Amino acid sequence: MITTIALDLDNTLLNSNREISAENEKVLKQLHEAGKRVVLCTGRPLGAVQHLIKQLELTKPEDFTITFNGGLVQNNVTQEILNQTTLNKAEVEMLYQDAKLRNYPLDVLGPDKVYSLIECGKSDYESFMSGMIPFEDVDFADLPADQTFGKVVSSAPAEKVSQTRAGLPQNIKDNFHVVPSRRELLEFLPASVNKARGLGQLLTYFGETLDNLLAFGDEENDLEMLQAAGIGVSMGNAVPLIKEAANAETLDNNADGVAVYLKRYFEL
Incomplete structure (x- = not known):
């Protein structure tokens, strides 16, 4: 039933x-x-x-x-x-290093706000969320080390998202469940x-x-x-x-x- x-x-x-x-x-x-x-x-x-x-x-x-x-x-x-089930800062750093290397934006969802990793470039994720949750622009070094995070997202044009996903290194594939939730948004979740x-x-x-x-x-x-x-x-x-x-x-x-x-x- x-x-x-x-x-x-x-x-x-x-x-x-x-x-x-x-x-x-x-x-x-x-x-x-x-x-x-x-x-x-x-x-x-x-x-x-x-x-x-x-x-x-x-x-x-x-x-x-x-x-x-x-x-x-x-x-x-x-x-x-x-x-x-959450991510820690060390896990987010794997994504940050790849994003810097391959030039794609990242937003990190914390318990009460979204942290935009501004060194990777500002995405349109904040405008997409339309004020439903606070955002803060931060350098990775300033991302709180004492917090856990629900997920990380990369919001970009569909072609960029597809390229980002296709080029992900093996360590990210092994440690995250990577999945699009729309053509313009790639999500990095805890592996399980x-x-x-x-x-x-x-x-x-x-x-x-x-x-x-x-x-x-x-x-x-x-x-x-x-x-x-x-x-x-x-x-x-x-x-x-x-x-x-x-x-x-x-x-x-x-x-x-x-x-x-x-x-x-x-x-x-």
């Missing part, structure tokens, strides 16, 4: 205006009130999705969000951390982290398995989640890899694809 609905955000639940449509909101609230868990599952930090949690009223004691692409499982109400792992930890907490999961996604960082879910649904706008991995396909993110599939599946 499906107990849990997991939703990627950008280009899945959110339309091209980066909003939850009225129809998607209505259907998800209806299912949540009927007892289904609705779990936002995103690469963003929790502070950048609070407005969406509020909009969908995901504020019951058992409501959680998966952030940092599976690296952080956190309760929406108490902020209790169920599970967390993906959305399926975070969702598996959450469902285990509730005494369930990934067979109880229905998940929606569109991009490569959703791959493991859709493969592991009892039902994995690709958006009509998903990349070919995701469409091949999914059990089902729905309409695109600008045509209420999430609501369309849920209404049909749950016979609403």
Whole structure:
């Protein structure tokens, strides 16, 4: 039985205006009130999705969000951390050295702000986040050594992101899970982290398995989640890899694809 609905955000639940449509909101609230868990599952930090949690009223004691692409499982109400996997400064330094050598930008996501490594060049990541989380421009030497970090990203034109990924040295491939979350954003996660792992930890907490999961996604960082879910649904706008991995396909993110599939599946 499906107990849990997991939703990627950008280009899945959110339309091209980066909003939850009225129809998607209505259907998800209806299912949540009927007892289904609705779990936002995103690469963003929790502070950048609070407005969406509020909009969908995901504020019951058992409501959680998966952030940092599976690296952080956190309760929406108490902020209790169920599970967390992070990077340290020494690991970030591997990326910094390669970025300096091959000239690509890096932003490091800390617990309460994003650090832009300005020596690598300022990216457009801050403008993309539109004030949802604070940013600070720093030299690598000034990156706090006593903090841990959720992930590192490289935001650049799609061709640059593709070149960056293709040329990564073996030490980075061995120590990070490297995956794009859109054509213009390459993400460097702790090696063991993906959305399926975070969702598996959450469902285990509730005494369930990934067979109880229905998940929606569109991009490569959703791959493991859709493969592991009892039902994995690709958006009509998903990349070919995701469409091949999914059990089902729905309409695109600008045509209420999430609501369309849920209404049909749950016979609403």
